[in-house]
Amino acid sequence: GAGVSQSPSNKVTEKGKDVELRCDPISGHTALYWYRQSLGQGLEFLIYFQGNSAPDKSGLPSDRFSAERTGGSVSTLTIQRTQQEDSAVYLCASSLFGSYEQYFGPGTRLTVT
Amino acid sequence: AQSVTQLDSQVPVFEEAPVELRCNYSSSVSVYLFWYVQYPNQGLQLLLKYLSGSTLVKGINGFEAEFNKSQTSFHLRKPSVHISDTAEYFCAVSGMDSSYKLIFGSGTRLLVRP
Numbered sequence: 001g002a003g004v005s006q007s008p009s010n011k012v013t014e015k016g017k018d019v020e021l022r023c024d025p026i027s028g029h030t031a032l033y034w035y036r037q038s039l040g041q042g043l044e045f046l047i048y049f050q051g052n053s054a055p056d057k058s059g060l061p062s063d064r065f066s067a068e069r070t071g072g073s074v075s076t077l078t079i080q081r082t083q084q085e086d087s088a089v090y091l092c093a094s095s096l097f098g099s100y101e102q103y104f105g106p107g108t109r110l111t112v113t
Numbered sequence: 114a115q116s117v118t119q120l121d122s123q124v125p126v127f128e129e130a131p132v133e134l135r136c137n138y139s140s141s142v143s144v145y146l147f148w149y150v151q152y153p154n155q156g157l158q159l160l161l162k163y164l165s166g167s168t169l170v171k172g173i174n175g176f177e178a179e180f181n182k183s184q185t186s187f188h189l190r191k192p193s194v195h196i197s198d199t200a201e202y203f204c205a206v207s208g209m210d211s212s213y214k215l216i217f218g219s220g221t222r223l224l225v226r227p
Contacts, residue, residue, distance in 0.1 A: 004156075033213075033214065033215075035215075035217075042217060042218075042219045042220065043203060043205075043215075043217035043220075044217075045214040045216065048213060048214050050213070056214065059214070091156060091157065093157075095213075100145050100147075100162070100164065100207050100213060101159060101162060102159075102215065103159070104149075104156040104157040104158070105156050106154075106155060106156045107156050
């Protein structure tokens, strides 16, 4: 079956612009996660959605970062007023309810110039 | 809170030789443990996981890992590596406190030489 998909695969933006990154989880997976992979910080948890519960936003690095999940499926990660330190690969993962096994998408490589 | 240490940033090994990638963790609660592999320009793929039961866990591609609670370790091993095993390997933990988020180590690059 289809895995986790993310779009765009690559995004180049100018410093100060807003960007939106999209994640389509595996059908039937109620949990969705965003992680960031950068040279300096490695792999970091950003945010976690589970069904209709309030999301766990404890990993968001600043208030410029936000995410939403519409209809319990697709998620969008928004970064406002991008900075060069936001350059990274943003990975999305999903899992079944109650499962600790996460399936990852291919990621979106964000470059801020 | 949890943390994961992968002391080896790169491990070079010859093809068909055995390999061990080390992982140590620290946590104030019991944890679940995972190894993920990342091939160039791809996402993460789950190699194996320890949730409960036998401390020796077998995964895909001939990899296995052993959970050692007293040493807080979860080292990954393969008896005979192939060129195609060249990739980045990440150890990760998740606390048994229903937080579900993964805390990753810094990764170990396995470089298999002919």
